[in-house]
Amino acid sequence: MKFKKLVTVAALAVNVFLLPVTQAADDPLKVGFVYVGPVGDHGWSYEHDQGRIELEKHFDGKVSTTYVENVPEGADAERVITQLAKSGHDVIFTTSFGFMNPTIKVAKRFPKVHFENATGYKRAKNVGTYLLSTYQGRYVSGVAAGMETKSNVLGYIASFPIPEVIRDINAVYLGAKSVNPDVKMKIVWVSTWYDPGKEADAANALMDQGADIIIQHTDSPAPLIAAEKRGKMGVGQASDMSHFAPTAHMFSVRDHWGPYYIDTVQKIMDNTWKSEDYWGGFAEEILQIVSVNPVLSDAVKTAISETEAKIKSGEFHPFTGPMKDNQGNEVIPAGKTLTDEELASVMWYVEGIDAKIPQ
Template identity: 70%
Template sequence: MKLKSLLVGLGLLAGVGAAQAADDPFKVGFVYVGPVGDLGWSYEHDRGRQELEQFFDGKVETTFVENVPEGADAERVITQLAKSGNDLIFSTSFGFMNPTLKVAKRFPKVTFEHATGYKRSKNMGTYVLRTYEGRYVSGVAAGMLTETNTIGYIGSFPIPEVIRDINATYMAAKSVNPEVKIKIVWVNSWYDPGKETDAANALMDQGVDVLLQHTDSPAPLIAAEKRGMRAIGQASDQSSFAPNAHVFSVRDDWAPYYIKVTQEVMDGTYEPKDFWGGFSEDMLSLASINDNLPDDVRAKIDETYEQIKSGEFKPFTGPIMDNKGNVVVPAGHSLTDTELAQVNWYVEGITDAIPR
């Protein structure tokens, strides 16, 4: 769907910039945990920033700070952006949550939006993508493609988003391949090509032949390409790095949300809330599905995508057991967004323990 069409659907084209004087650009700041060249998470956030500027055509001025560590450094950077006259600030990593909240309390006239968190205030909202939808489709593909019945997952940090996505991947793989196992390696980093390469090779050494990741560089895809394995891209279209290994990439598109929130703040209609976007909002998509996939795998990918996009199927619908034998999702219940944000358990069949 074209961006303009999507924005029409969200009611965003009326009164663009009406609340902002033509000679006084509305200022928006962005904080990234990685480099804009990571070709993953931060890269796509920055693409959204650029589309935001293009959409408002001179009425909005943006700035960004990249490679910001989560913690005290983040608070200093966010504070500086607020002091520099930014009207709206987007902080785009889970570890920025508490620093953003602290700064928001000190600058009540500035609007803050935090990605993937759960804490809000009068001038701070939260937003996240339903990445688990993409992981579920990825798990279906991985479960069908594996010849060793062993898929691998490279995790960044054991936060609810990542744990939730690992669960979605494994449940999906299990739905098409009851014999499948999943091996998980944690790198404790969002972006570290060296660690990601080592993790990918360690998993493949253990019999993994399909790799998935919740890290931001294309390094795992490159490693899979070198060893004749399969891998799925993270956050942006990473197909060019592994023409044979690449199954597809789950691409994030933040632009519609950045435009929507900016317009609301400019118009004075903004209210902080918890926003979730996914397939149905065209903010999550499957990029560059490989032509070398078997026909039955491609058909199942398309079918699963359409079922999730239409709302016919919701991945976290019970009954679901955790790997300790507890019912975590009762039969017939689909996890609410609040419940999804609190997932701290592995589903039945995952033999690992969640790092603490």
């Protein structure tokens, strides 16, 4: 009921405050953001909102922004996006995979508005897509976890069975396996991006199964806090989560969206924007390893920095063949590296993961 109430408040905020306006030539560019979670999730939506704030500061009065938080993926999302478009927004960023279809539908009705959807794959003349190469950070997480684990069991809290999540599970396992041939991984699916209660329960279930390091594809610090209480460790998701679990926190993989939002809006102002599929990672400093815990051994800290550097320089790519899935099928031939387009359609577990992808 609390979640539904938050959604209703967000929807009312749109209906009340986003009435259609007539924009003069000297008015600031209006930029709207749609968040799947609350800006206080301390993860995914929080970092998108930090990017929004950075955008406003950079353009110093030339840009005004609006955001709507706690928007469910589905019909409500279409209604919120439509309201933003009707109210004179020139650019709308929809920041979740489940907003992809609603964004495409609304964009057809508002061809003069620029739309950008995070983590989706459908584009149109006025719709671009953007995402992080999160698998890069996951691979580093796997390397560190594989070296640090004492039980040889890693726990992964997964949100939804979409390519982004499957790809990142594989990356963690590949990184861990590269330094620890005995490592195993347990996966718990929670069917949510943000629900601290479910996330904490999942973390505890994984620790009950022997996991001593928790990695998450959900947005609250609850898993890290659970690990702290039980003397285990984990990796922060999307933002710097070190202050929530100073002992358990190994490091965080931070999403730094500000530079992308600034560059995109500048292109729109310059009339040079075009629909494309953008992937940003370590090289673009959109993805960052932050707050490495000083209690980690020198060997682990060195492995973290060296692995990040090799991925950043292009010397190493986690999805380079030969590689088989966990059914024994070759999915990447020897010498081949998956393209971004191919990475966007990964729906198989790599060899060694003893699990099935939910349908």
